[in-house]
Amino acid sequence: MFKQQVCFWWPLLSLLLIAAPLRGQQVSADADQAAPGAPAVEVSQPVAGPQAPVPAGAAQRTSLHDVLFYLFGGIAVLSALGVVFSGNIVRTAVWLFGALASVAVLFFLLLANLLGAIQLIVYVGGVLVLIVFGVMLTSKSPSMRFQPKPAEVIGGCAVCLVLLIGLTAVLLQTDWSAGAVAQEGVFSVAAFGEALLTDYLLPFEVASVLLLATMVGAAYLARPEK
Amino acid sequence: MPLSRITVPWTPKPQPPYGPIASGVAALAKLIYRISGPILSRTAGLIMLAAVGATVLLVWACRLLFDYVDGLMAAPGIELPAGQAAGGALGIAQLVEALEVRSQAGWLAYVLHPFQFSLTRDLIGVVAILGFVSLVAVFAIWWERKVAARIQSRPGPMRVGLWHGWAQSPADGLKLLTKEDLIPADADHILFRLAPYFAFVPAVTAYIALPFATYYVVRDLDVGLLFILALLGVEVLSTIMAGWASNNKWGVYGAMREACQMVSYEIPMGMTLLLPIMCVGTLRLTTVGDVQDGGWFTWLAFKNPFMFIGVWTYFIASLASCKRAPFDLPEAESELVAGFHTEYSGYRWCLFFFAEYAAMFVVCALATILFLGGWHSPLPAGWAPQGAGIGARLVRGLFFSGPIWFTLKCVFLLYVHLWLRWTLPRIRIDQVLYACVQVMLPLAMLTLLGNTVWLLFDHAEYPAFQAVSRVVSFIMGLVGLFLAGGFIVIMAYGWLNRWRLVGTQAQKLLPGS
Numbered sequence: 001m002f003k004q005q006v007c008f009w010w011p012l013l014s015l016l017l018i019a020a021p022l023r024g025q026q027v028s029a030d031a032d033q034a035a036p037g038a039p040a041v042e043v044s045q046p047v048a049g050p051q052a053p054v055p056a057g058a059a060q061r062t063s064l065h066d067v068l069f070y071l072f073g074g075i076a077v078l079s080a081l082g083v084v085f086s087g088n089i090v091r092t093a094v095w096l097f098g099a100l101a102s103v104a105v106l107f108f109l110l111l112a113n114l115l116g117a118i119q120l121i122v123y124v125g126g127v128l129v130l131i132v133f134g135v136m137l138t139s140k141s142p143s144m145r146f147q148p149k150p151a152e153v154i155g156g157c158a159v160c161l162v163l164l165i166g167l168t169a170v171l172l173q174t175d176w177s178a179g180a181v182a183q184e185g186v187f188s189v190a191a192f193g194e195a196l197l198t199d200y201l202l203p204f205e206v207a208s209v210l211l212l213a214t215m216v217g218a219a220y221l222a223r224p225e226k
Numbered sequence: 227m228p229l230s231r232i233t234v235p236w237t238p239k240p241q242p243p244y245g246p247i248a249s250g251v252a253a254l255a256k257l258i259y260r261i262s263g264p265i266l267s268r269t270a271g272l273i274m275l276a277a278v279g280a281t282v283l284l285v286w287a288c289r290l291l292f293d294y295v296d297g298l299m300a301a302p303g304i305e306l307p308a309g310q311a312a313g314g315a316l317g318i319a320q321l322v323e324a325l326e327v328r329s330q331a332g333w334l335a336y337v338l339h340p341f342q343f344s345l346t347r348d349l350i351g352v353v354a355i356l357g358f359v360s361l362v363a364v365f366a367i368w369w370e371r372k373v374a375a376r377i378q379s380r381p382g383p384m385r386v387g388l389w390h391g392w393a394q395s396p397a398d399g400l401k402l403l404t405k406e407d408l409i410p411a412d413a414d415h416i417l418f419r420l421a422p423y424f425a426f427v428p429a430v431t432a433y434i435a436l437p438f439a440t441y442y443v444v445r446d447l448d449v450g451l452l453f454i455l456a457l458l459g460v461e462v463l464s465t466i467m468a469g470w471a472s473n474n475k476w477g478v479y480g481a482m483r484e485a486c487q488m489v490s491y492e493i494p495m496g497m498t499l500l501l502p503i504m505c506v507g508t509l510r511l512t513t514v515g516d517v518q519d520g521g522w523f524t525w526l527a528f529k530n531p532f533m534f535i536g537v538w539t540y541f542i543a544s545l546a547s548c549k550r551a552p553f554d555l556p557e558a559e560s561e562l563v564a565g566f567h568t569e570y571s572g573y574r575w576c577l578f579f580f581a582e583y584a585a586m587f588v589v590c591a592l593a594t595i596l597f598l599g600g601w602h603s604p605l606p607a608g609w610a611p612q613g614a615g616i617g618a619r620l621v622r623g624l625f626f627s628g629p630i631w632f633t634l635k636c637v638f639l640l641y642v643h644l645w646l647r648w649t650l651p652r653i654r655i656d657q658v659l660y661a662c663v664q665v666m667l668p669l670a671m672l673t674l675l676g677n678t679v680w681l682l683f684d685h686a687e688y689p690a691f692q693a694v695s696r697v698v699s700f701i702m703g704l705v706g707l708f709l710a711g712g713f714i715v716i717m718a719y720g721w722l723n724r725w726r727l728v729g730t731q732a733q734k735l736l737p738g739s
Contacts, residue, residue: 064345088414090414090417090467090470090471091414091416091417094417094420094467097463101460113447113448113449113453114448114449114452116453117449117452117453117455117456118452118456120453120456120457120459120460121452121455121456121459124456124459124460124463125456125459125460125462125492126459126489128463129459129462129463129466129485129488129489130489132463132466132485133466133482133485133486133489188448189448189449189508189509
């Protein structure tokens with residue numbers, strides 16, 4: 001009974017932990033008086049930009065953000081290690097969830113709300129579920145363990161080494177003096193969409209062609225036998 | 227016959243002797259129940275009404291308090307030291323001064339000081355969310371049993387709490403808390419324990435970005451809709467984990483069905499949710515809600531024919547995403563015992579149910595915000611009394627816009643969920659997937675395309691089409707009014723003929739008998 005009562009505090013704590021990194025519009029004092037008579041927002045004009053004043057207790061919040069950043073960064077690294085070293089296939093998927101979700105929280109902490117939500121939808125809700133689903137449907141027993149051959153280990157290490165070198169090169173070249181935390185509105189949905197449809201149109205379209213090819217392939221595989 | 231006199235063929239376990247304190251507590255509880263029972267049975271309905279009213283007043287008081295503190299912080303009316311910007315948190319001494327400028331008592335500063343910090347407000351918001359979710363789940367479970375009973379011509383729970391069994395769900399919760407904590411020996415212990423939290427935490431976290439009215443939201447995110455969709459998508463993982471970790475064939479079957487169903491129904495659901503987003507042009511839920519403040523005919527569901535189809539598509543897809551009947555295959559009790567939660571009992575099982583009802587409320591809330599006018603009443607906001615006085619604010623809150631209207635609409639949609647569950651039979655998994663891939667998906671794509679073209683021409687450059695669009699939108703609104711009116715008429719007919727609709731047992735116990 002006591003243990004279960006302690007259990008009940010977990011949701012509360014986790015909610016607070018998740019709410020703290022999120023940043024939305026601040027509630028303004030005279031808003032209610034303006035609300036009913038206020039004109040409707042014009043169609044297709046997204047609300048963006050730094051409208052909110054400096055949030056209350058900004059200094060205190062920053063230190064809290066630092067703590068949360070290192071906390072979730074640590075969780076991400078630990079879960080990634082868990083993915084590599086866990087033998088059980090479903091546990092690996094759960095470790096992967098830890099890594100992907102804490103990266104999403106890091107995005108929220110850096111005010112990239114859109115990236116965080118997309119990370120959750122695409123990787124956690126989509127890719128991870130498909131991986132688990134595929135594993136459960138294909139493997140003979142769900143308790144199958146990884147037993148990589150030496151050649152596979154060497155190949156994996158080589159790929160990781162290339163990735164590590166590439167990432168380190170990018171990290172060294174980035175100018176960090178601009179400030180690690182972005183300004184509000186930089187990652188706004190409107191700016192993102194505009195960039196996708198103007199400067200980055202070609203990669204966007206190429207990706208959509210790839211997805212179309214995948215869909216055609218899936219439909220071909222799933223067609224009824226004649 | 228007293229229990230001690232029953233002879234059993236096995237050696238009975240010795241009962242632990244109850245100490246004086248335990249016996250005293252039990253006697254006291256019994257006494258309280260004996261005294262309060264008859265009073266409660268007569269006044270339970272009133273007490274529940276009063277509790278709802280008190281909750282509404284408490285929320286409003288919090289709102290007024292936050293507003294007052296915000297006003298103090300924005301314009302303290304005192305000289306601030308050079309380094310301190312206006313709008314930041316004030317010290318105790320500064321608060322006392324600011325209150326004295328407003329001729330208020332100085333000691334209030336000690337009360338108001340913590341409310342300046344977002345952490346305090348977050349704590350209040352999170353506690354309010356958890357309380358609300360618990361209340362919704364407890365209420366909805368009792369309500370579901372009553373609705374099921376009425377549909378099946380029986381009275382439903384009538385005894386616990388004496389007034390229409392109102393205390394049945396709290397009593398069940400108490401029972402579940404004290405049940406033995408069972409974990410199958412061959413289960414994956416860690417994942418088995420973790421799975422209920424993976425269901426509960428995302429479902430409740432979605433409420434952080436869910437606006438109950440324009441300013442009644444913990445975090446007004448610019449990607450609110452995406453955030454809520456993402457969290458609802460995470461929930462499927464918990465079902466897979468629970469089914470797999472219990473090491474039970476029924477569990478794994480339930481989990482696989484759930485994965486199939488969720489992955490396929492997410493697509494039409496997401497596509498339909500794009501329709502109102504295209505009309506308004508933002509993912510911020512408060513903005514989407516406030517666009518529809520012009521009364522019944524400006525609700526986005528009636529904007530054009532494609533939006534009107536979209537409401538129904540979304541509602542069916544949301545039923546599937548909450549694992550509600552006719553899509554409750556993951557826990558199909560006639561085939562799979564209880565599906566993915568076969569091996570669960572006690573508190574963990576309780577968490578799964580809380581998560582299910584929390585998610586149901588969230589999908590209903592999304593339908594309300596995106597299609598059905600959000601927190602605005604069917605009356606146009608232009609008719610509302612202006613002014614900042616308490617009276618005007620009260621009238622606006624009760625009759626024009628506010629969390630009360632939002633909650634009422636969501637509870638109505640929740641009722642439709644219950645209604646469908648006890649009316650429609652469960653469909654097979656191949657029928658579920660057929661309905662998604664061959665009916666819902668093409669329909670969602672067509673509405674998406676149609677809505678795009680409609681919005682392209684519904685523009686000031688094409689006055690003729692715009693006029694047609696207004697007429698069509700008005701007709702859609704009339705159709706909606708007709709449906710709502712029909713619902714009310716049928717409800718009244720059912721109420722007037724309730725004696726014919728139910729069995730003899732229920733007739734004795736129906737309200738008004």
